[in-house]
Amino acid sequence: MKCELCPRRCAVDRDKETGRCGVTTDVKIARAALHMWEEPPISGERGSGTVFFSGCPLGCVYCQNADISGGRAGKTVTVDRLTEIMLELEEKGAHNINLVTPTHYVHAIIPAVKAAREKGLSLPIVYNTSGYEREGIIEALAGTVDVYLTDFRYISPDIAERYSGARDYPDVALDAIRAMVRTAGQPVFDEDGMMQKGVIVRQLVLPGYTEEAMAITDLLYREFGDSVYFSIMSQFTPTEHLDREKYPELCRTVTEEEYDRVAEHAADIGITQGFLQEGEAADDSFIPPFDLEGV
Numbered sequence: 001m002k003c004e005l006c007p008r009r010c011a012v013d014r015d016k017e018t019g020r021c022g023v024t025t026d027v028k029i030a031r032a033a034l035h036m037w038e039e040p041p042i043s044g045e046r047g048s049g050t051v052f053f054s055g056c057p058l059g060c061v062y063c064q065n066a067d068i069s070g071g072r073a074g075k076t077v078t079v080d081r082l083t084e085i086m087l088e089l090e091e092k093g094a095h096n097i098n099l100v101t102p103t104h105y106v107h108a109i110i111p112a113v114k115a116a117r118e119k120g121l122s123l124p125i126v127y128n129t130s131g132y133e134r135e136g137i138i139e140a141l142a143g144t145v146d147v148y149l150t151d152f153r154y155i156s157p158d159i160a161e162r163y164s165g166a167r168d169y170p171d172v173a174l175d176a177i178r179a180m181v182r183t184a185g186q187p188v189f190d191e192d193g194m195m196q197k198g199v200i201v202r203q204l205v206l207p208g209y210t211e212e213a214m215a216i217t218d219l220l221y222r223e224f225g226d227s228v229y230f231s232i233m234s235q236f237t238p239t240e241h242l243d244r245e246k247y248p249e250l251c252r253t254v255t256e257e258e259y260d261r262v263a264e265h266a267a268d269i270g271i272t273q274g275f276l277q278e279g280e281a282a283d284d285s286f287i288p289p290f291d292l293e294g295v
């Protein structure tokens with residue numbers, strides 16, 4: 001197919017070669033297991049049933065999942081096997097099915113979820129994304145996805161270009177979140193506090209970019225108010241894949257002072273629906289082993 005699933009619209013025939021995302025149309029998964037390190041209404045006490053897909057349309061220079069985002073790690077599976085994986089995660093006690101970096105596999109996700117539900121899957125589907133999404137694709141996922149766990153990484157086109165090669169990221173991601181809110185609706189939780197419907201917007205604070213982070217918070221709260229939950233993250237970790245000569249400014253973690261400034265600003269402007277990361281969040285423990293578990 002001439003792929004236009006993501007905003008890059010590379011139009012590569014992914015039936016025959018890899019697209020900008022680094023993978024073909026074949027579904028490639030690096031891990032499928034219970035995951036405890038998402039936000040509280042996603043992970044809960046039993047864990048989120050995460051499916052880590054290989055490849056990524058965005059390709060940030062600081063990616064913490066670089067082993068899979070380049071499409072190198074992972075195992076190719078059929079759509080039928082993806083359906084089985086979802087059902088197996090439910091049997092293991094997962095609170096939800098959490099599809100990590102799913103954008104370039106929407107063509108397989110929609111039929112896999114439909115088949116899983118026909119076989120009894122009752123869990124919410126979480127779409128865990130960088131935020132670099134086409135508005136039309138989000139609308140096409142209505143009825144398939146229940147919860148969006150989306151990033152909003154940049155408000156400055158220059159910064160988006162430098163670190164993700166996506167100068168259009170701010171406008172594209174904002175339009176995508178608007179579509180997510182339209183299709184998923186207001187946040188809904190069950191009696192245990194687990195999210196069943198709605199949108200959580202993640203904001204990863206980058207070292208040295210406190211002003212950028214606060215501007216992002218202002219924009220998002222002005223645009224969406226209490227119709228979304230906010231997650232301000234301090235876990236930025238410079239990994240071995242980062243080009244330290246080209247991006248020396250990213251060769252450190254976020255300081256406590258930087259993070260506190262962003263968190264306090266969020267409180268000052270009135271955000272009450274959200275999550276903060278406390279303690280030593282910048283830790284490799286947030287990066288699971290991509291060892292084909294559950295695949």
